[in-house]
Amino acid sequence: MSLLELDDVSVTYRIASGEVPAVRGVSLTLDSGAALGVAGESGSGKSTLAMALLRLLPRDARVGGRILLDGEDVLTMKWGRMRAVRWAEASIVFQGAQHGLNPVRRIGDQIAEPLLVHGLAKQEAARKRVAELLEQVGLPAWRARSYPHELSGGQRQRVMIAMALACSPRLIIADEPTTALDVMVQAQVLSLIKKLVAEHGISLIMISHDLSVLADVCDQLAVMYAGRVVEHGPSREVFHDAKHPYSRALAAAFPTVGDPVSRLAPKGLGGDPPDPMQLPGGCSFHPRCPVALEECATLDVDLWPAGERRSAACVHVREKEEAS
Numbered sequence: 001m002s003l004l005e006l007d008d009v010s011v012t013y014r015i016a017s018g019e020v021p022a023v024r025g026v027s028l029t030l031d032s033g034a035a036l037g038v039a040g041e042s043g044s045g046k047s048t049l050a051m052a053l054l055r056l057l058p059r060d061a062r063v064g065g066r067i068l069l070d071g072e073d074v075l076t077m078k079w080g081r082m083r084a085v086r087w088a089e090a091s092i093v094f095q096g097a098q099h100g101l102n103p104v105r106r107i108g109d110q111i112a113e114p115l116l117v118h119g120l121a122k123q124e125a126a127r128k129r130v131a132e133l134l135e136q137v138g139l140p141a142w143r144a145r146s147y148p149h150e151l152s153g154g155q156r157q158r159v160m161i162a163m164a165l166a167c168s169p170r171l172i173i174a175d176e177p178t179t180a181l182d183v184m185v186q187a188q189v190l191s192l193i194k195k196l197v198a199e200h201g202i203s204l205i206m207i208s209h210d211l212s213v214l215a216d217v218c219d220q221l222a223v224m225y226a227g228r229v230v231e232h233g234p235s236r237e238v239f240h241d242a243k244h245p246y247s248r249a250l251a252a253a254f255p256t257v258g259d260p261v262s263r264l265a266p267k268g269l270g271g272d273p274p275d276p277m278q279l280p281g282g283c284s285f286h287p288r289c290p291v292a293l294e295e296c297a298t299l300d301v302d303l304w305p306a307g308e309r310r311s312a313a314c315v316h317v318r319e320k321e322e323a324s
């Protein structure tokens, strides 16, 4: 059985001027021990989807569909159970570690907190576990006594990862975990994430706008555009041979992991993503698509099989598959 199953998940924010359809009909699965990358430009709905998985969305968000974590429906779970699931079964690492840490509490106390709160360890055992976790993320045990401002950005992100690992979760959701870091440190944190996932058999959902980073870390990739998954498949295949013109443009924007030059501007992708409250008719990508046909302005194609374990939501893919 899959560890995580999303079935037709949608998220709509209610704001004063109307409704923002941030995530639209996303269906995905994640096997135990597998790593799924979710890619897309800013505003494509990646973080909204990640927060929906652990019911961390603000109250003005309405979530539809089904989210099954190990067979249990997250959306109908009682709050007590939901709190236990967060950290203990699935935890989340956000971008910009400086915002996730309390500046006036020692690192060790912050890492120990979920263990103590969930009753998984008493003081002495928690102290030992903190030392072990710091070592796992490549920091010396004495760092437990440090305050966040005494650490570099990369070290703080390692602390966030240690916190996420504290209760030995089965799933970690990493939302742009390396975005705020410089390129060298980014590479170190990425290889740490890869190592931890492989060694502990943890499942991973990693979110990034950088397809090359995701292809390096994850087995599967889902590319999102305007709240929908427009391509899905094995990550290296999607990265090197994208079927959807949007995924192709994203892959061209970030040809190699952390390439500082290509990070500056997404080459080959003109224009901006659409305002979700004013989505264009037909395929949402058609106004920016270099290979759009006339019919793309009215025809919105669903995900279509595009080879083994692959799918893409594009009329060209559908035509090719229908012809073969």
Ligand SMILES: Nc1ncnc2c1ncn2[C@@H]1O[C@H](COP(=O)(O)OP(=O)(O)OP(=O)(O)O)[C@@H](O)[C@H]1O
Binding pocket: 013, 014, 015, 020, 021, 022, 040, 041, 042, 043, 044, 045, 046, 047, 048, 049, 058, 209, 276
């Ligand atoms: N609390 C909110 N209220 C209203 N609209 C929101 C809210 N949060 C996000 N949105 C909108 O939902 C859409 C998806 O946003 P989201 O942050 O999920 O995208 P993203 O792909 O994670 O982008 P980024 O990489 O910039 O974080 C955007 O149009 C955004 O403006």
